[in-house]
Amino acid sequence: xxxxxxxxxxxxxxxxxxxxxxxxxxxxxxxxxxxxxxxxxxxxxxxxxxxxxxxxxxxxxxxxxxxxxxxxxxxxxxxxxxxxxxxxxxxxxxxxxxxxxxxxxxxxxxxxxxxxxxxxxxxxxxxxxxxxxxxxxxxxxxxxxxxxxxxxxxxxxxxxxxxxxxxxxxxxxxxxxxxxxxxxxxxxxxxxxxxxxxxxxxxxxxxxxxxxxxxxxxxxxxxxxxxxxxxxxxxxxxxxxxxxxxxxxxxxxxxxxxxxxxxxxxxxxxxxxxxxxxxxxxxxxxxxxxxxxxxxxxxxxxxxxxxxxxxxxxxxxxxxxxxxxxxxxxxxxxxxxxxxxxxxxxxxxxxxxxxxxxxxxxxxxxxxxxxxxxxxxxxxxxxxxxxxxxxxxxxxxxxxxxxxxxxxxxxxxxxxxxxxxxxxxxxxxxxxxxxxxxxxxxxxxxxxxxxx
Numbered sequence: 393x394x395x396x397x398x399x400x401x402x403x404x405x406x407x408x409x410x411x412x413x414x415x416x417x418x419x420x421x422x423x424x425x426x427x428x429x430x431x432x433x434x435x436x437x438x439x440x441x442x443x444x445x446x447x448x449x450x451x452x453x454x455x456x457x458x459x460x461x462x463x464x465x466x467x468x469x470x471x472x473x474x475x476x477x478x479x480x481x482x483x484x485x486x487x488x489x490x491x492x493x494x495x496x497x498x499x500x501x502x503x504x505x506x507x508x509x510x511x512x513x514x515x516x517x518x519x520x521x522x523x524x525x526x527x528x529x530x531x532x533x534x535x536x537x538x539x540x541x542x543x544x545x546x547x548x549x550x551x552x553x554x555x556x557x558x559x560x561x562x563x564x565x566x567x568x569x570x571x572x573x574x575x576x577x578x579x580x581x582x583x584x585x586x587x588x589x590x591x592x593x594x595x596x597x598x599x600x601x602x603x604x605x606x607x608x609x610x611x612x613x614x615x616x617x618x619x620x621x622x623x624x625x626x627x628x629x630x631x632x633x634x635x636x637x638x639x640x641x642x643x644x645x646x647x648x649x650x651x652x653x654x655x656x657x658x659x660x661x662x663x664x665x666x667x668x669x670x671x672x673x674x675x676x677x678x679x680x681x682x683x684x685x686x687x688x689x690x691x692x693x694x695x696x697x698x699x700x701x702x703x704x705x706x707x708x709x710x711x712x713x714x715x716x717x718x719x720x721x722x723x724x725x726x727x728x729x730x731x732x733x734x735x736x737x738x739x740x741x742x743x744x745x746x747x748x749x750x751x752x753x754x755x756x757x758x759x760x761x762x763x764x765x766x767x768x769x770x771x772x773x774x775x776x777x778x779x780x781x782x783x784x785x786x787x788x789x790x791x792x793x794x795x796x797x798x799x800x801x802x803x804x805x806x807x808x809x810x811x812x813x814x815x816x817x818x819x820x821x822x823x824x825x826x827x828x829x830x831x832x833x834x835x836x837x838x839x840x841x842x843x844x
Contacts, residue, residue: 439705
């Protein structure tokens with residue numbers, strides 16, 4: 393399973409002993425590609441550090457790792473560019489044997505107390521690859537809300553059937569915590585897809601009337617736990633929390649959740665409590681530009697968060713955010729790979745490129761987005777409001793930078809939407825995909841950078 397991304401395997405047992413349990417992992421590689429093997433245990437979303445241990449194969453191409461953990465946790469076995477996802481449960485040691493001579497690892501065999509759980513995990517991942525392919529965006533574009541709901545229900549039911557059938561017929565007993573993780577992951581994955589349909593896929597219906605699902609469409613929410621501390625480390629649950637808040641705020645693309653602060657705290661306290669509330673507050677800290685626009689307000693919220701009952705690891709993440717808020721870049725340090733950024737990479741609608749005078753003596757906000765991935769009307773609306781809020785700073789220039797490489801298509805969009813008459817400056821950046829230094833990105837789209 394080359395390059396497997398472990399984005400879905402997170403589970404937390406919150407009622408654990410303070411004592412760490414030791415798990416031993418012994419194994420053998422048939423026809424190894426090199427002499428090293430690595431065990432990688434990622435940090436949880438609540439904090440912590442990546443644990444990585446590399447060992448040299450012993451005689452007979454065998455290996456052994458010991459790791460202490462108080463929670464059920466995902467991990468990865470890596471060898472010569474190939475990875476095998478595994479699931480570790482406290483006090484459940486297991487063995488692993490696989491063949492590495494092919495392009496991908498093959499013949500994966502587990503044994504021992506935790507072996508049955510990992511055999512189940514591998515079977516489930518193979519099922520996802522073979523039986524539930526990604527949904528075709530064009531199929532979604534043609535779907536009504538009712539058809540889309542039916543499509544999601546069918547996909548969800550297929551996963552549920554697999555889990556139920558496997559667990560009831562497996563020779564080895566599957567640990568209940570792994571079964572619960574799988575069921576939670578399925579439930580929240582599809583709840584998120586259903587919540588996002590009206591906004592994310594509306595972009596595939598340009599030129600048609602906005603589709604608003606009937607109230608019956610959202611009946612799936614009656615069977616969903618909003619406050620589920622046992623699921624807090626599942627990526628699917630985290631995405632659901634964010635999507636649910638956006639749904640309740642009636643912000644179709646939720647840009648305010650990524651850039652604002654004050655309104656989010658009001659909404660969060662209405663719907664969430666305990667760990668889910670703390671995690672969502674952390675997201676506001678992580679994505680808010682209020683660190684720069686309203687530092688006094690953020691300082692007050694920071695102090696309240698630090699004296700709350702939030703987990704220590706999550707507090708440490710917020711502390712690091714406060715110490716390193718969104719970075720401010722000078723145009724002198726803002727760079728193209730291999731050299732300083734040239735002002736002329738920014739292009740105006742009339743095809744002219746910027747010169748240095750555009751930035752001299754004029755602080756500039758550069759807000760990067762790709763119209764292929766995000767809906768520009770929501771971003772523009774937000775930037776207009778930001779411009780009005782910063783009326784006391786008339787020298788501040790706010791720019792929306794399109795990073796799509798098709799300049800001609802951008803010109804047509806510019807002309808069609810009357811961008812010329814807006815109080816913000818619209819720019820194109822044709823060189824983004826090839827030359828732009830990816831290290832300056834601030835998380836996910838859209839990215840905001842302050843220059844000079």
